[in-house]
Amino acid sequence: MLENVKAIYEEINQYNVASKEELEQFRMRFISRKGVITELFDGLKTVPADDRRALGQELNGLKNFAQERFDLFSQQVEEQQTSANSAPPVDLTLPTIPNLTGTQHPLSLVRQRIIQIFERIGFNVADGPEIESDWYNFGALNFPDNHPARDMQDTFFVAKDSSNPSNDMLLRTHTSNVQIRLMERQKPPIRSIMPGRVYRNETISARAHCMFHQVEGIYIDRNVGFKDLKDTLYHFVKEMFEPGTQIRFRPSYFPFTEPSAEIDISCQICGGKGCNICKHSGWVEIAGSGMVDPQVIANCGIDPEEFTGFAFGMGIERITQLKYVVNDLRLYTENDVRFLRQFEGL
Ligand code: DAH
Numbered sequence: 001m002l003e004n005v006k007a008i009y010e011e012i013n014q015y016n017v018a019s020k021e022e023l024e025q026f027r028m029r030f031i032s033r034k035g036v037i038t039e040l041f042d043g044l045k046t047v048p049a050d051d052r053r054a055l056g057q058e059l060n061g062l063k064n065f066a067q068e069r070f071d072l073f074s075q076q077v078e079e080q081q082t083s084a085n086s087a088p089p090v091d092l093t094l095p096t097i098p099n100l101t102g103t104q105h106p107l108s109l110v111r112q113r114i115i116q117i118f119e120r121i122g123f124n125v126a127d128g129p130e131i132e133s134d135w136y137n138f139g140a141l142n143f144p145d146n147h148p149a150r151d152m153q154d155t156f157f158v159a160k161d162s163s164n165p166s167n168d169m170l171l172r173t174h175t176s177n178v179q180i181r182l183m184e185r186q187k188p189p190i191r192s193i194m195p196g197r198v199y200r201n202e203t204i205s206a207r208a209h210c211m212f213h214q215v216e217g218i219y220i221d222r223n224v225g226f227k228d229l230k231d232t233l234y235h236f237v238k239e240m241f242e243p244g245t246q247i248r249f250r251p252s253y254f255p256f257t258e259p260s261a262e263i264d265i266s267c268q269i270c271g272g273k274g275c276n277i278c279k280h281s282g283w284v285e286i287a288g289s290g291m292v293d294p295q296v297i298a299n300c301g302i303d304p305e306e307f308t309g310f311a312f313g314m315g316i317e318r319i320t321q322l323k324y325v326v327n328d329l330r331l332y333t334e335n336d337v338r339f340l341r342q343f344e345g346l
Helices: 002-014 020-031 036-046 049-085 106-120 148-152 176-185 226-240 294-299 316-324 337-343
Strands: 131-133 157-159 169-171 190-199 211-221 247-254 257-266 283-292 308-315
Touching (some): 002 036, 020 036, 106 190, 106 211, 106 226, 106 316, 176 190, 176 294, 176 308, 257 308, 283 316, 308 316
Antiparallel strands (some): 131 169, 157 169, 211 308
16 A cells, blocks of 8 residues: 555656646546545555554645645646736727728729720720730831831830831830720721720830820721711710810821821810910810721721721820829829828729
């Protein structure tokens, strides 16, 4: 029996308690009435009377030792518990830190509005590549080689093909390339708008940028005339700008339209009285347009005797400038939140 006592001392010495559950296990094994020490006390009866007293003392010593250890472990577990509870209190009634949502970029707002206006009158949205061949950006649009109009669109070339200049690769200078791709792919009627990014080799300043956005529009069908072009753009201006905005068509020239017109509206900033935005003329240009040149229609494999159409192209930055009085093109790409936040909720 003495050996058992020794073994239990040993076991208690090795024992470690790290949680309430383990403390309970300790209690069950050594302290409780069903534990090993009680069992030994029960065994005393079978011990010869002469040895009983000494052994009884021995067992009492063991019992006290187990109790001391138990008290110590209880204290440790308790301390652990209170230190976990003493973390700073959480006030569940405090208002949350608002989750800041982003705002729409002004150019996205205006692009979406333009799309919405044209979709309602039956235009769908088409897309085309930003890295384009000379043929789609210029050749098919009637820009002959060495035509001065090419110079006006300071082009970023990506790769030259000395055997065939039509295959030179470039960053598109306008969205008109998508007209060609559409007419090649689709049979009339074609009624699409094509928003997208364009590039020109310009020094960045308040008034010029090397990257900006346009929306191209095209309508090809039987019997489409200049009146349809005018009606469509009148409708657009009425929907997009302030009530009472004036519109005028000014004769112009583009290689891919004949006749061609530029579209001006009365200045949104000064209401037509004259200011530095409209260069004191009262008018600002918002788009180029015209009847698609029969040669361009033929270049795409459509019979220009049967089908006619109009096209237009406008700058999204320009329309945004007029709508929201943004007078520095650089603001659009600088990501200054003081600028972007002003479009919150629009
Ligand atoms: N592509 C022209 C430019 O970037 C704009 C333009 C003018 C597009 C007349 C057209 C159009 O579709 O008919 O300056």
